[in-house]
Amino acid sequence: MPPLSRLHASARDDVPVTAPTTWRNWAGTALAEPARFARPATEDEAAALVRAAAAAGGRVRAVGAGHSFTPAVVTDGTMVSVDHLAAVEWVGPAQPDGSTEVRVGAGIRLSALCEDLARRGLALENMGDIDAQTLAGAISTGTHGTGAAFTGFAAQVRAVRLITADGQVVTASATERPALFEAARLGLGTVGLLTAITMRCVPAFGLRAVETPMPLGEILEALPEPDGPVVTNEHFEFYWFPYTDVALTKANNRVTPGDGGAPLPTWRRILEDEVLSNGAFRATNALTARLPALTPTVNRVASRLLTARTYTAPSAAVFTSPRRVVFKEMEYALPADAVGPALREVDAWVRRTGENVPFPVEVRFAAADDVWLSTAYRRASGYIAVHQFVALAHERYFRAVEDIMVAHGGRPHWGKIHRRRAVDLAPLYPRFADFLDVRDAVDPGGLFANDYTDTVLGPAGR
Numbered sequence: 001m002p003p004l005s006r007l008h009a010s011a012r013d014d015v016p017v018t019a020p021t022t023w024r025n026w027a028g029t030a031l032a033e034p035a036r037f038a039r040p041a042t043e044d045e046a047a048a049l050v051r052a053a054a055a056a057g058g059r060v061r062a063v064g065a066g067h068s069f070t071p072a073v074v075t076d077g078t079m080v081s082v083d084h085l086a087a088v089e090w091v092g093p094a095q096p097d098g099s100t101e102v103r104v105g106a107g108i109r110l111s112a113l114c115e116d117l118a119r120r121g122l123a124l125e126n127m128g129d130i131d132a133q134t135l136a137g138a139i140s141t142g143t144h145g146t147g148a149a150f151t152g153f154a155a156q157v158r159a160v161r162l163i164t165a166d167g168q169v170v171t172a173s174a175t176e177r178p179a180l181f182e183a184a185r186l187g188l189g190t191v192g193l194l195t196a197i198t199m200r201c202v203p204a205f206g207l208r209a210v211e212t213p214m215p216l217g218e219i220l221e222a223l224p225e226p227d228g229p230v231v232t233n234e235h236f237e238f239y240w241f242p243y244t245d246v247a248l249t250k251a252n253n254r255v256t257p258g259d260g261g262a263p264l265p266t267w268r269r270i271l272e273d274e275v276l277s278n279g280a281f282r283a284t285n286a287l288t289a290r291l292p293a294l295t296p297t298v299n300r301v302a303s304r305l306l307t308a309r310t311y312t313a314p315s316a317a318v319f320t321s322p323r324r325v326v327f328k329e330m331e332y333a334l335p336a337d338a339v340g341p342a343l344r345e346v347d348a349w350v351r352r353t354g355e356n357v358p359f360p361v362e363v364r365f366a367a368a369d370d371v372w373l374s375t376a377y378r379r380a381s382g383y384i385a386v387h388q389f390v391a392l393a394h395e396r397y398f399r400a401v402e403d404i405m406v407a408h409g410g411r412p413h414w415g416k417i418h419r420r421r422a423v424d425l426a427p428l429y430p431r432f433a434d435f436l437d438v439r440d441a442v443d444p445g446g447l448f449a450n451d452y453t454d455t456v457l458g459p460a461g462r
Contacts, residue, residue, distance in 0.1 A: 021034065021037045021079075023037070023066075023073075023074075023079060025066040025067070025068060025069070025073075026066045026067050026326070027069050027326055027327065027329075028326070028390060029069050029070075029071075029328055029417065030066075030068075030069070030070065030071040030072075031074070032071075032073070032074040032075060032076070032079065034061075034075050034076060034077060034078060034079035035058070035076060035077055035078065036053075036079070037078075037079045037081070038078065038080050038081070039081045039082075039083055039084055040082070040084065040085075041084045042084075042085075043085060043161075043163070043169060043195045043196075046080065046085070046163055046193060047163045047168070047169055049078060049080055050163050050165070050167045051166075051167035052078075053078045053447065054166070054167065054445075054447055058077035058078055059075050059076075059077035059078070059446070059447060059448070059449060059450060060075070060077060060080060060447055060448055061073045061074070061075040061077070061078075061080070061189065061448070061450055062079075062080050062081070062136065062137075062140075062193050062194065063079050064081070064107070064133060064134035064136060065109065065132050065133045065134050065137060067130060067132060067137065067415070068137065068141055068415035068416070069329050069330075069415065069417045070415055070417060070418075071450070071451065071452045072141065072188055072189075072414070072415060072450075072452050072453070073189075074450055074451070075450050080193060081107065082105065082106050082107035082134070082136065082194070082195060083107045083134075084105075085105035085195050086104070086107045086108040087108075088102065088104050088105075088108075088116055089104060089196060090102070090103040090198075091103075091122075098202060098203055099200050099201065099202050100122055100201050100202075100203075101158050101198050101199070101200060101201070102117065102120075102122065102198065102199055102201050103196055103197070103198040103199075104116075104196065104199070105195065105196055106134065106135060106161075106194040106195050106197050107134050107135075107136060108134065108135050109131070109133065109134055109135075110124075110127070110130075110131040110132070110133055110134075110135060110138060110320075111131040111132065113135060114127075114316040117201055117204070118204055118314065121203060121204050122201040122202065122203060122204055123201060123202055123203070123204045123205060123314075123315050123316065124153075124156070124199070124201060124202075124315075124316070125150060125156065125201070125202045126144075126145040126150040126151075126156075126235070126319070127145045127315070127316060128143050128144060128319070128320070129145075129319065129320055129321050130320060130321075130323055131316065131320040135153075135197055135199070136189075136194040136197065137415075138153045139153045139154045139185055139194075139197065140186060140187060140188055140189050140194070140414075141188065141413070141414045141415030142154060142373070142374055142375055142413060142414050142415065143415070144364070144366050144375075144376070145364070146235050146236060146237040146364035146365050146366065146383075147234055147235040147236070147365065147366065147367070148230050148231060148236075148336075148365050148366070148367060148380065149234065149367050150234075150235070150367055151366060151367050151368075151369040151371075151374075151376065152366060152369065152371075152374060152375075152376060154185045154186035154369075154371045154374055155370070155371050156199050156200045157185040157197055157198065157199060158198045158199065159171060159172065159173035159176075159181070159197075159198035160172050160173075160184045160185060160194055160196065160197055160198070161194070161195050161197075162184055162191070162192035162193055162194045162195060163192055163193040163195060164191070164442050164443070165442060165444075169195070170192075172184055179434070179437075179438050180438055182372045182431075182434075182438070183372065183435050183438040183439060183442075186372070186414075187373060187435065188414060188452075188453050188457070189453075190439050190443065190448050190449055190453050190457065190460075191438060191439050191442050191443060191448065192442065192443070192448065193448070204315070205254050205255075205314075205315050206254070206255045206312055206313065206314055206315065207235070207252045207254060207312065207313065207314075207315050208252070208253055208310065208311075208312045209250065209251075209252050209309075209310065209311055209312070209313070209318045210250075210251045210252075210253075210308075211248060211249065211250050211251075211308060211309050211310070212248070212308045213246050213247070213248050213303070213307070214238075214246070214247060215246060215247075216240055216244070216245050216246060216247045216347075219238055219249065220340040220343060220344065223336075223339060223340050223382075224336075224337050224340070229249065230336070233251040233252070233253055234252065234253045234254060235250075235251070235252040236249070236250070236252075237249075237250050237362065237363060237364045238250065238362075238363050239360040239361070239363075240343070240360055240361045240363070241299040241300075241302055241303045241361075242346075242347065242350045242351075242355075242357040242360075242361065243295065243299045243300065243350065243351065244299050244300050244302075246303040246304075246306065248306045248360075252319070255312055262311060262312060263312060263313045264311040264313075281302075282324070284302065285325060285358050285389040285391070285392075288358040288389075289356075289389060289391045289392050292356040295356050295357065295358050298358060325389070326389075327359055327388060327389055328387065328388045328390060328394045328398075328417060329386070329387045330385070330386050330394075330401065330402065330412070330413075330416050330417045330418055331362075331383055331384065331386075331412070331413040332383070332384055332402070332405035332406075332410035332411065332418075333366075333375035333376060333381040333382070333383050333411045333412075333413070334381065334382050334383070334384065334405065334408050334409060334410045335379055335380070335381065335408070336365060336379075336380045336381055336382045337382075338382065338408040338409065338410075339365075341408070342384060342405060342410075343361070343363065343384060346361065346386070346401055346404060349400050349401075349404070350397075353396075353400075355396065355397050355400075356392060357388065358389055358392075359386075359387035359388055359389055360387070361384065361385065361386050361387075362383075362384075362385040362387070363382065363383065363385075364382070364385070365380075365381065366380070366381050367380060368380050372429065372431035372432075372434060372435045373414070373429060373431075375412075375413060375414075377429060377430070377431070378430070383413075384401075384405065384410075385413075386398065386401050394417070398417055398418075399419070402418060402419060406420075406424075411425075411428050412425075414456070420456065421455055422455065422456055422457055425456060435457075436457065436458065439457070439460060440460055440461055444460060445461060446459060446460030446461060
């Protein structure tokens with residue numbers, strides 16, 4: 001891989017900014033009133049912003065699409081969007097394993113990245129179910145998809161380019177500044193402002209999606225089995241509506257060229273993914289928000305309406321789905337064999353308390369990786385994500401589920417709601433102290449910190 005060459009423009013220290021402004025994240029769970037909001041057009045403009053903020057004694061936080069549920073980007077200093085740094089800079093040659101490294105601007109949205117890769121005959125090897133995030137935001141918070149043999153986004157990163165607290169543009173990879181690389185590819189933006197990311201991509205591929213309603217108990221019994229759905233499918237997940245005994249399983253597997261398979265008819269895709277999964281689902285959530293006693297009945301009806309379907313489509317079209325009903329979310333990574341017991345405890349708590357939970361629980365899986373702050377660091381993981389409709393209180397539900405997850409050794413998703421602090425998290429990550437050493441070396445004054453990072457990582461310059 002060649003050096004991560006920069007795209008230079010004439011250096012400027014007078015980048016125009018907008019102030020004041022109010023920023024809210026997608027779910028409305030975080031609000032900020034930064035003194036300055038800037039969208040630099042070039043990397044040099046971004047570096048000038050960092051230098052100016054450092055000279056003024058302020059703080060800098062990068063902002064992406066706002067799909068994190070935590071106050072991860074909230075600041076009263078300078079908020080920087082790298083939306084304009086979104087071009088494909090370099091495409092490397094095919095490697096012996098068939099992969100190709102692609103360097104892109106850190107602000108590119110996942111949807112745009114997938115479209116560009118597809119035109120080049122390439123794809124990301126795995127994805128989550130939302131493609132609205134920026135690539136920088138996705139890797140910095142530990143975004144992942146599902147698949148027992150597949151890692152999250154951060155482990156697919158091969159190199160980064162970033163602006164450090166002294167305003168310098170540096171590159172990092174496994175062979176060049178390796179410690180900085182480990183901290184930068186999943187570090188909540190605390191070691192610098194990401195401007196370019198090199199990803200490992202694979203040849204474009206299709207997926208056959210098989211979606212089937214199944215009894216929840218049957219699924220949980222099969223999860224740890226060597227011939228169970230997690231092992232026998234490349235990508236497996238399921239959604240369970242509380243107060244019911246049924247879950248919708250989703251098994252996605254690659255199809256070989258010429259293997260056939262039909263996409264969903266347009267009418268069915270619109271009916272199921274837009275009218276039912278978004279329009280009707282929004283209406284039922286609004287109804288149960290006004291009449292909580294209806295929730296168990298509504299969930300049981302919804303589970304009975306789940307229908308099996310099979311279709312084939314390009315990978316990105318299968319991995320991602322439109323999410324137009326606004327919700328709040330918490331997600332924990334557990335040792336894979338703890339998913340069944342933990343979910344049974346969640347089921348028991350919901351039924352015992354009568355909590356109003358009209359949103360399904362999502363369960364996914366991922367391979368162990370070696371990213372220092374990855375929730376799957378050195379362990380195969382199962383993920384339990386709980387959601388709550390934006391108009392409903394989430395605190396009691398999330399607190400109870402979090403207590404269950406913590407008891408099973410859970411690690412919280414860095415971009416989703418949780419109550420863990422640095423003292424709680426440090427024992428869960430064997431390289432936590434190493435990460436802090438790197439952060440404190442490159443940003444001892446906490447230029448790239450905020451209250452959230454101080455809470456979950458501890459203040460800079462220990």
